[in-house]
Amino acid sequence: VAEYPLYHGGTVRLQLAVDLVEMAEARRLLDLTADLVDIVEVGTPLIIREGVRAVTELKSAYPHNLVLADLKIMDAGGLEARIGFDAGADIVTVLGAAHEETLQGALASARASGGEIMVDLIAVPDPAARARDVDALGADYVCVHTAFDVQASGADPLLHLQHVGPVLRRSRLAVAGGIAPATARAVAAHRPDIVVVGGAIACSQDPARAAREIRSELRRAAAKE
């Protein structure tokens, strides 16, 4: 955490999920917000659309941010993670639903590249049990993630968060899925290392203001402790 003192005042880092599918739009959003976030996430739809050249372009345009490639790897962990790191990603995601061998392959690529792996627990039936496994395997981050497709049905990310955080020994905690200014403080109370925000910043009329609001909520949560 001390490595990126410019980007976070408290104990939590802010990751902006860029789920737009047009590079020009992504650049417009990040020109407004990159200095307000720690980690730029190149979202899965953008990678599907553009390939990892989107990672290379955004890392080059915003060299002071960490860049996460949301590859959601399910197989060929070694190969696919290497494609992400070779393109300039600092962090690559692997699905918690994948086989352990896939995570191990991705971790080996990360170690060889000086990068990190985030395991995304999206749609995993028992997130706390899986978190314990992937923590033991050496995942750098474990992400409690409420899928976009179930956010409308009122799924509560805090429910899993409170069970996953306590089982982690080595991995740091991340949380994603529909987080907005109104919910950021409650999320931050669970002491994640990374809070991922997408639409609440990207779809705001004033993305920089939305990012500042969330940062301020996260700081307040940190100050409370």
Next chain:
Amino acid sequence: VAEYPLYHGGTVRLQLAVDLVEMAEARRLLDLTADLVDIVEVGTPLIIREGVRAVTELKSAYPHNLVLADLKIMDAGGLEARIGFDAGADIVTVLGAAHEETLQGALASARASGGEIMVDLIAVPDPAARARDVDALGADYVCVHTAFDVQASGADPLLHLQHVGPVLRRSRLAVAGGIAPATARAVAAHRPDIVVVGGAIACSQDPARAAREIRSELRRAAAKE
């Protein structure tokens, strides 16, 4: 099946998984083999590397083949499937591990685009139970898939295949993962609609001969019935 009379003699179609990461290599392979296979699969690593322009380019180069985009969708099913279909894919894959809402979103995009959805059961703990669910949701294909990362540990795809096939009512059966000439006939005996072959063709010294060998094994299996 009757729609593609040129490409399969029996009841089973051959899908070639192009898991190379360089477009030039993919084109060289397909120039040798496209007329011997029914479906060209644009593999996940190639999509990560190049984005869906790889789908567009291969569909345009091999218009007589169906093209499957192996997006392995885990979230944002409607959006991500649409990106695949808009790029020219005939079939897009969704992970069986995803939420049902994600599959439903992808199916809606498929219906709107005239495309089809293959649900990939890779790493799903109980493939037969999940197959029953996604069949009921309207998946066009259900794929029993032994992950690349566990093929070395001797996982047996036939084990799941014999349990998944019988539960399907609407969906057609596909099978993938380490299938080679020596195993093609045993796989075909389970009457899949699609047999997916990757390395056994792509990494062969003579890819066209390997494709012909597998076609002939598949035909023999069909003739036996």
